[in-house]
Amino acid sequence: MALIVHKYGGTSMGSTERIQNVARRVAKWARAGHQMVVVPSAMSGETNRLLGLAKELAGSAHSDAHLRELDALAATGEQASSALLTIALQAEGMQAVSYAGWQVPVRTNSAFTKARIESIDDVRVRHDLAQGKVVIITGFQGVDLEGHITTLGRGGSDTSAVAVAAALKAAECLIYTDVDGVYTTDPRVVPEARRLHTVSFEEMLEMASLGSKVLQIRSVEFAGKYRVPLRVLSSFTPWDIDIKEEAKSGTLITFEEDEQMEQAIVSGIAFTRDEAKISIIGVPDKPGIAHKILGTVAEANIEVDMIIQNISKGGLTDFSFTVNRNDHARAIDMLKAKVLPELGNPEVLGDAKICKVSIVGIGMRSHVGVASKMFASLSAEGINIQMISTSEIKTSVVIDEKYLELAVRALHKAFELEQNQA
Amino acid sequence: MALIVHKYGGTSMGSTERIQNVARRVAKWARAGHQMVVVPSAMSGETNRLLGLAKELAGSAHSDAHLRELDALAATGEQASSALLTIALQAEGMQAVSYAGWQVPVRTNSAFTKARIESIDDVRVRHDLAQGKVVIITGFQGVDLEGHITTLGRGGSDTSAVAVAAALKAAECLIYTDVDGVYTTDPRVVPEARRLHTVSFEEMLEMASLGSKVLQIRSVEFAGKYRVPLRVLSSFTPWDIDIKEEAKSGTLITFEEDEQMEQAIVSGIAFTRDEAKISIIGVPDKPGIAHKILGTVAEANIEVDMIIQNISKGGLTDFSFTVNRNDHARAIDMLKAKVLPELGNPEVLGDAKICKVSIVGIGMRSHVGVASKMFASLSAEGINIQMISTSEIKTSVVIDEKYLELAVRALHKAFELEQNQA
Numbered sequence: 146m147a148l149i150v151h152k153y154g155g156t157s158m159g160s161t162e163r164i165q166n167v168a169r170r171v172a173k174w175a176r177a178g179h180q181m182v183v184v185p186s187a188m189s190g191e192t193n194r195l196l197g198l199a200k201e202l203a204g205s206a207h208s209d210a211h212l213r214e215l216d217a218l219a220a221t222g223e224q225a226s227s228a229l230l231t232i233a234l235q236a237e238g239m240q241a242v243s244y245a246g247w248q249v250p251v252r253t254n255s256a257f258t259k260a261r262i263e264s265i266d267d268v269r270v271r272h273d274l275a276q277g278k279v280v281i282i283t284g285f286q287g288v289d290l291e292g293h294i295t296t297l298g299r300g301g302s303d304t305s306a307v308a309v310a311a312a313l314k315a316a317e318c319l320i321y322t323d324v325d326g327v328y329t330t331d332p333r334v335v336p337e338a339r340r341l342h343t344v345s346f347e348e349m350l351e352m353a354s355l356g357s358k359v360l361q362i363r364s365v366e367f368a369g370k371y372r373v374p375l376r377v378l379s380s381f382t383p384w385d386i387d388i389k390e391e392a393k394s395g396t397l398i399t400f401e402e403d404e405q406m407e408q409a410i411v412s413g414i415a416f417t418r419d420e421a422k423i424s425i426i427g428v429p430d431k432p433g434i435a436h437k438i439l440g441t442v443a444e445a446n447i448e449v450d451m452i453i454q455n456i457s458k459g460g461l462t463d464f465s466f467t468v469n470r471n472d473h474a475r476a477i478d479m480l481k482a483k484v485l486p487e488l489g490n491p492e493v494l495g496d497a498k499i500c501k502v503s504i505v506g507i508g509m510r511s512h513v514g515v516a517s518k519m520f521a522s523l524s525a526e527g528i529n530i531q532m533i534s535t536s537e538i539k540t541s542v543v544i545d546e547k548y549l550e551l552a553v554r555a556l557h558k559a560f561e562l563e564q565n566q567a
Numbered sequence: 568m569a570l571i572v573h574k575y576g577g578t579s580m581g582s583t584e585r586i587q588n589v590a591r592r593v594a595k596w597a598r599a600g601h602q603m604v605v606v607p608s609a610m611s612g613e614t615n616r617l618l619g620l621a622k623e624l625a626g627s628a629h630s631d632a633h634l635r636e637l638d639a640l641a642a643t644g645e646q647a648s649s650a651l652l653t654i655a656l657q658a659e660g661m662q663a664v665s666y667a668g669w670q671v672p673v674r675t676n677s678a679f680t681k682a683r684i685e686s687i688d689d690v691r692v693r694h695d696l697a698q699g700k701v702v703i704i705t706g707f708q709g710v711d712l713e714g715h716i717t718t719l720g721r722g723g724s725d726t727s728a729v730a731v732a733a734a735l736k737a738a739e740c741l742i743y744t745d746v747d748g749v750y751t752t753d754p755r756v757v758p759e760a761r762r763l764h765t766v767s768f769e770e771m772l773e774m775a776s777l778g779s780k781v782l783q784i785r786s787v788e789f790a791g792k793y794r795v796p797l798r799v800l801s802s803f804t805p806w807d808i809d810i811k812e813e814a815k816s817g818t819l820i821t822f823e824e825d826e827q828m829e830q831a832i833v834s835g836i837a838f839t840r841d842e843a844k845i846s847i848i849g850v851p852d853k854p855g856i857a858h859k860i861l862g863t864v865a866e867a868n869i870e871v872d873m874i875i876q877n878i879s880k881g882g883l884t885d886f887s888f889t890v891n892r893n894d895h896a897r898a899i900d901m902l903k904a905k906v907l908p909e910l911g912n913p914e915v916l917g918d919a920k921i922c923k924v925s926i927v928g929i930g931m932r933s934h935v936g937v938a939s940k941m942f943a944s945l946s947a948e949g950i951n952i953q954m955i956s957t958s959e960i961k962t963s964v965v966i967d968e969k970y971l972e973l974a975v976r977a978l979h980k981a982f983e984l985e986q987n988q989a
Contacts, residue, residue: 161623168624198651201583202590204658211657217665218650221643228640229620235633236626243639247669248714292670 146178147316148274152284152306155189156323157380158226161233164188167321168233170384171279175239177388180274182313184284184306185230187222195219212257216286216296220246223283223302231281241279244269246286246294251305253287253295260295262287262304262367265312282309300361307364311371318373319395320360321380326396327352327359329562330414334553337563341412343397345507348412349375351539355503356417365398372400410515411506411560414553418546420450421473421497422531424465425480428491430457438464441484447472450501451534451543465532467543473497499531500549503541504556516540522559528552569738570602570696574706574728577611578745579802580648583655586610589743590655592806593701597661599810602696604735606706606728607652609644617641634679638708638718642668645705645724653703663701666691668708668716673727675709675717682717684709684726684789687734704731722783729786733793740790740797741817742782747801748818749774749781751984752836756975759985763834765819767929770834771797773961777925778839787820794822832930832937833982836975840968842872843895843919844953846887847902850913852879860886863906869894872923873956873965887954889965895919921953922971925963926978938962944981950974 151174153167167185175181195218203211227243234241246253249269253260273280284302287295297304303320310318325340327349332338344352346369353362359377368375378395428434439449447468455463468476477495485491509515516533519540523530528551532543544552557563573596575589589607597603617640625633649665656663668675671691675682695702706724709717719726725742732740747762749771754760766774768791775784781799790797800817850856861871869890877885890898899917907913931937938955941962945952950973954965966974979985 161620164624195647198583198647199654202586202651202655202658204660208657210662210664211654214650214653214657214665217667218647218654221647224646225617225620225640225643228636228643229624231636232621232633232640233624235630235636236624238626240632242632243636245639245716294667 146180148180148182148313149174150182150184150306150310150313150315150318152184152302152318152320153186153380154302154322155186155191157321158185158187158230159189161229164226164229164233166384167230167380168237168239170380171234172237172239173385173388175279181279182270182274182309182315183230183279183281184302184309185223185226185281186284186302187226191222191225192219195222209257213293216257216260217294219296220283220286220294223285227281227283234279234281239279240277241281242273243281243283245283247288247292249282251282251287251308253289253297255289255291255293255295257293257295259298260287260289262297262308265308267312270313297363300364303361303364304367307367307371307373307375310373311367315373318368318375320375320377322359322377323379323381324359324377325379325394326377327357327398327413329412330553330557331416334416334550335557337557339563341396343399344412346398346400347538348505348507349398351503351505351536352413352415355415355505355539355541356419356501357413357415368398369400374399409506410508410512411504411562412508413505414502414556414562415505416500416502416549416553418500418549419470420467420499420501420543421470421495422465422467422499422543423473423476423480424463424494424496425485425488426463426492426494427461428464428488430460430462434488435464437487438480438484439466441479442468442476445475445479447476447479451532451541453532467499467501467532470497498546499543500546501541501543502549502552502556503539504560505539507538509538509540518559519556522555523552526551526555568600568602570604570735571596572604572606572728572732572735572737572740574606574724574740574742575608575802576724576744577608577613579743580607580609580652581611583651586648586651586655588806589652589802590659592802593656594659594661595807595810597701603701604692604696604731604737605652605701605703606724606731607645607648607703608706608724609648613644613647614641617644631679635715638679638682639716641718642705642708642716645707649703649705656701656703661701662699663703664695665703665705667705669710669714671704673704673709673730675711675719677711677713677715677717679715679717681720682709682711684719684730687730689734692735719785722786725783725786726789729789729793729795729797732795733789737795740795742797742799743802744781744799745801745803746781746799747804747816748799749779749820749835751834752975752979753838756838756972757979759979761985763818765821766834768820768822769960770927770929771820773925773927773958774835774837777837777927777961777963778841778923779835779837790820791822796821831928832934833926833928833984834930835927836924836978836984837927838922838924838971838975840922840971841892842889842921842923842965843892843917844887844889844921844965845895845898845902846885846916846918847907847910848885848914848916849883850886850910852882852884856910857886859909860902860906861888863901864890864898867897867901869898869901873954873963875954889921889923889954892919920968921965922968923963923965924971924974924978925961926982927961929960931960931962940981941978944977945974948973948977
């Protein structure tokens with residue numbers, strides 16, 4: 146008997162029929178002797194419906210007071226789906242109770258629409274579990290110290306589930322979703338992509354930050370901080386699948402590096418189309434320039450990803466960086482208005498037709514030549530690399546968007562990811 | 568400058584366009600210098616949608632744990648509409664903040680789905696009002712001492728608004744709804760029905776309990792207990808109607824009997840089709856029989872309205888009572904199974920084709936012959952009276968359902984209600 150946390154995404158909660166299946170699956174786990182805590186998302190489409198109504202009513206000013214109301218509004222989606230799941234569990238003959246974030250309470254800071262969990266009180270939940278109840282806790286939301294409802298931002302239910310699992314020291318946190326695990330890359334791009342049975346926490350963190358959308362990055366960070374064993378698996382298997390088989394399915398995100406197993410050098414390939422590049426040509430190569438440029442961009446709340454400064458020629462240098470594609474035009478306008486005039490109005494070039502492709506693998510730590518193998522593969526396909534960034538366990542390149550699929554397939558083959566490893 | 572509470576029903580909140588109109592109306596009142604508190608219902612249809620989903624999932628057992636979840640679910644409707652109204656007010660340039668029942672808090676007992684308000688904390692709300700904010704408080708819901716969400720039952724937002732007005736000692740509580748006031752009777756039955764400018768609290772209480780659906784009866788009781796001046800008015804006047812005109816529109820429910828004004832003997836005529844009659848023919852006329860019959864009915868949670876016991880003939884009597892039409896068949900089955908065998912299986916007659924018509928007027932206290940005028944009018948139309956019940960300010964009769972409209976029109980004319988009084 147173990148304490149297990151299940152998390153179900155919006156698609157898994159998308160209709161009363163699906164909610165019923167979730168209830169039956171959870172009941173199966175409870176009947177097998179486990180203490181069960183479940184964190185559901187809102188029914189799919191519900192959060193968008195609510196925020197759509199708000200958008201029709203909202204003015205142009207987006208004050209903190211406005212964001213507070215958006216959170217109070219959006220939080221109702223999870224409150225409703227949690228109550229519905231609890232009703233379905235009761236109909237299955239289980240004792241069950243649902244709690245909104247403020248009832249647990251799940252304490253967050255006051256950053257409306259993107260709050261961070263600070264603590265979770267486990268007293269109420271443990272009391273219920275001890276009485277044999279299944280406890281349903283709303284995902285995505287919490288309450289700040291002043292009693293305002295907060296939400297954690299898109300995908301926040303993953304983070305809720307991991308935080309709940311950490312607070313309760315759960316044996317495992319199972320993230321049920323509409324894919325059956327973490328793949329070497331997106332199977333829609335590479336049909337030979339293979340599901341990973343295990344992936345290290347650090348690799349998962351890189352993949353999440355590099356564009357793999359299986360798990361919200363903050364949930365992975367949280368799992369890492371509190372060492373919560375995390376499993377991603379499908380909610381579309383039959384609910385009455387054998388529980389031992391189910392418990393081994395999907396992908397386990399691990400913290401222990403298994404010494405006996407041969408580490409794959411590269412575990413997966415992540416990519417994102419959400420990037421755009423900005424280059425400023427011929428800026429004075431002197432201290433404070435990078436700060437002037439990037440500081441202005443940061444003030445506008447635009448996040449910068451990769452940054453490159455070329456070697457200086459005649460006291461001038463070229464400065465390039467990437468931002469989210471949605472912020473591209475705004476960032477260029479900002480630079481033209483606030484920065485470039487002070488720098489003698491150098492030329493600024495924007496390119497929204499780029500993409501980022503990354504190889505990720507914990508084995509890169511101990512193997513040399515991985516990056517150069519990547520560059521060689523791309524070169525063999527005639528793909529020009531525009532920017533490069535590396536970390537201990539990943540190498541990312543920016544290339545022309547039109548080569549994305551070609552690059553991912555070439556790299557998948559070059560690193561033999563289609564072959565069953567370990 | 569006064570503290571004013573507005574309450575808006577589901578129809579008034581039925582779309583983003585209507586919510587915008589509510590926001591503009593409230594903003595107008597705030598700009599006129601009033602401290603404004605607003606209690607909105609859920610958008611029309613929302614509560615039914617949510618409870619419909621619950622019904623699809625619910626099993627047959629309806630435990631307290633189940634009712635708890637229904638409340639957590641249904642409460643989301645008002646939480647969402649309150650946040651939307653606040654967003655619309657902010658877009659109008661107002662400072663505004665919304666609070667769910669638990670945030671105020673609105674304390675209730677733990678009777679899920681039909682909770683009663685026990686206290687309302689005014690500290691937070693007064694603080695916001697002092698800062699010039701419009702405060703939006705969710706209707707229909709509260710929180711019990713253990714921190715469970717409760718709801719007040721259908722129409723509970725009226726009660727919420729009155730309770731909030733009482734707690735804040737508001738100058739007036741304005742109930743905005745889809746009718747423009749309280750009428751002498753339903754204008755769909757009597758086109759000559761006239762809107763009352765004022766009606767006494769006691770009359771309103773009788774009308775609400777006798778079938779007039781303008782206000783939930785518990786909200787009227789609450790207004791009576793705390794002497795909250797209450798006004799029922801239309802939310803479908805243009806939002807920019809002159810505020811002085813608006814402040815005098817609709818119907819005011821008063822507590823002061825105006826000595827200078829001639830009291831109308833009869834203020835209105837209420838009726839309901841929701842009744843059914845049960846008669847037990849020839850039961851032993853001895854102590855304990857009424858208790859045996861009505862006790863059994865009460866145990867099944869069936870409410871009894873009128874009760875009549877005929878005079879005894881040869882030690883036997885006839886016993887009749889009315890119940891809600893929905894409970895009719897169940898009540899008869901219950902009697903046949905549990906009571907009648909002990910009484911020698913007397914004959915039981917059911918009649919679901921009846922209705923109740925009532926005349927209500929505070930002037931009946933000081934005028935004799937009002938009831939007999941009622942009976943004479945009905946007799947003149949050839950309408951047979953099956954049951955009669957009276958109180959200080961009302962007389963009700965049960966008649967054949969097919970005579971309902973005829974009876975209401977005849978009485979409306981007999982008591983000259985179409986003429987403008989006072």
